[in-house]
Amino acid sequence: MKKNNEKIGVKNPKILIAWDEKNPKNQGVDPKEINIRSNRISGWKCPNCGEYFEQSVHAFYFNPICPKCKKVIVPKANSLSVLRPELAKHYSKTKNNISPDLVAAHSNKHYFFECACGNIELRSPNKIQNEHIVCKHCLKQYQTSFFEQALFFYIKKDFPNAENRKLIYGKEVDVYISDLNICVFFHFEFSN
Numbered sequence: 001m002k003k004n005n006e007k008i009g010v011k012n013p014k015i016l017i018a019w020d021e022k023n024p025k026n027q028g029v030d031p032k033e034i035n036i037r038s039n040r041i042s043g044w045k046c047p048n049c050g051e052y053f054e055q056s057v058h059a060f061y062f063n064p065i066c067p068k069c070k071k072v073i074v075p076k077a078n079s080l081s082v083l084r085p086e087l088a089k090h091y092s093k094t095k096n097n098i099s100p101d102l103v104a105a106h107s108n109k110h111y112f113f114e115c116a117c118g119n120i121e122l123r124s125p126n127k128i129q130n131e132h133i134v135c136k137h138c139l140k141q142y143q144t145s146f147f148e149q150a151l152f153f154y155i156k157k158d159f160p161n162a163e164n165r166k167l168i169y170g171k172e173v174d175v176y177i178s179d180l181n182i183c184v185f186f187h188f189e190f191s192n
């Protein structure tokens, strides 16, 4: 069963745009039925520059790059570009030396990502949960204000007079509960 799921036709039929019908090695073969890990040497043609070349199915499937023009012929099915297009927009094309078409969408390896604030940081796609906020600084701010609002919401249920971000004697407190004359300060720490 597993073998069936690993057919090119199931996993990423788009790479067959480069399948060279005329190459003798490809005669009588239905490429959609070939296992992506097959070592069968096959003929390929680059749709960008027209170069003909021979490579094993396995080699081409996992690294679909033209040996002449070096372009990625088809983005990998599990790539950042295909599965996480919003995050791919933050992928630094100048600082990374591999195309987002080849980077696994949930890779644990580190790549350069450019945040909306302009910061460029090395992050692993797997650790980035918010597709739009990719630097740790912005993420921390985002999470802090989110948790702060959530905590305030619950405090207010018990103390309806609680005030958020109030100035007391010139100092900003996160929450002020006047009934009890209590000031609350939040302190958040995030790992990674």
Ligand SMILES: [Zn+2]
Binding pocket: 046, 047, 048, 049, 050, 051, 066, 067, 068, 069, 070, 071
């Ligand atoms: Zn080419």
Ligand SMILES: [Zn+2]
Binding pocket: 115, 116, 117, 118, 119, 134, 135, 136, 137, 138, 139
């Ligand atoms: Zn940022």
